[in-house]
Amino acid sequence: MGPLDLLLTRRSILPLEGPEPTGAELDALLRAATSAPDHKSLRPWRFVVVRGEGRRRFGEALAAALAEADPRVTPEVAGRQAEKAFRSPMLVAVIAAPRQEAGVPRWEQLASAAAAAQNLTLAAHALGLGAAWRSTSLRDAPLIRDALAMGPHEELLGWIHVGRVPADARPAPRRPVRLSDHVTELTLDGLMGYAGPEGDDADDAAEADPASGR
């Protein structure tokens, strides 16, 4: 598969199976993540690998944070939250670690960390692994931050589940995007609609796709 096909065919897949990524695969995922665009090479990110029994620690933090946020949460609901960590053999938490003194705006550093996360999902796809980016509305909960040893300026951007794609997984084809809905062009006369090449397949397919809601 060429690099462009790789981008176009990536889908989130969950649950994922073992065996967990090998050491070499994990290394490749992390190398890809750390190749993200990064103004002034600040490396404003860090990653926490969670696998094996480590998933229990992470799942317990998710469940405890939920129970703390809402005392009405039943043990069953908290248990389901904890099980989220076990939807793949490994997950990689992505933490933005912006440097305040560096003269690069915080948002640029967060964007770099998000790009690192996406690089990781694409690298998984390139290696024939499955991946899915997940997060929680409780990402600022002290119990979760403590579990990941997060400093006060750090921000959890979620985690990437990684594992083997089950034989029966059937990720739906991506719903086509009508580019003209999302793209304009700035000209000397101002913003103009985007006119793709005549007969743009994606635009035609989007028009034909009843699920596109148009």
Ligand SMILES: Cc1cc2nc3c(=O)[nH]c(=O)nc-3n(C[C@H](O)[C@H](O)[C@H](O)COP(=O)(O)O)c2cc1C
């Ligand atoms: C930062 C971030 C957090 C996300 N968190 C969740 C999540 O907690 N639950 C979820 O169902 N999807 C979440 N998503 C969306 C999925 O990762 C995925 O992109 C979406 O289901 C569309 O599937 P696709 O990647 O195959 O296009 C998140 C995406 C991002 C960028």
